[in-house]
Amino acid sequence: MRFTLSMEDLNVDGAEIDNIVIDWVEDVSQERVMQMSHEWITSKNFLTERMMGLKRVGESSLTIEPVEE
Numbered sequence: 528m529r530f531t532l533s534m535e536d537l538n539v540d541g542a543e544i545d546n547i548v549i550d551w552v553e554d555v556s557q558e559r560v561m562q563m564s565h566e567w568i569t570s571k572n573f574l575t576e577r578m579m580g581l582k583r584v585g586e587s588s589l590t591i592e593p594v595e596e
Contacts, residue, residue, distance in 0.1 A: 528555055529594050534574070536585025552594055560591055 529552050537544040555563075567573050567589050575581050 528553060528560060529590075529592050531590040531592075532587070533590075534584050534587045536583070537581065538583040540580040540582070563589075564591065 529550070532549045534547045534549075535545065537547060570576070574584050574587060
């Protein structure tokens with residue numbers, strides 16, 4: 528699966544950042560994708576709890592799509 532995380536208006540260890548896009552490919556099961564999607568939707572602090580130094584995110588989006596082989 529290809530994951531694309533876009534974040535705007537960030538504070539990382541006191542530094543103000545306008546925009547970051549992180550893109551990666553990971554071999555995960557469908558169950559794990561569903562779990563991650565559920566956590567993303569239901570957890571208010573999903574990113575700040577998981578990323579060291581990240582103190583604030585204004586807007587963010589996570590796209591998950593299959594990778595064609």
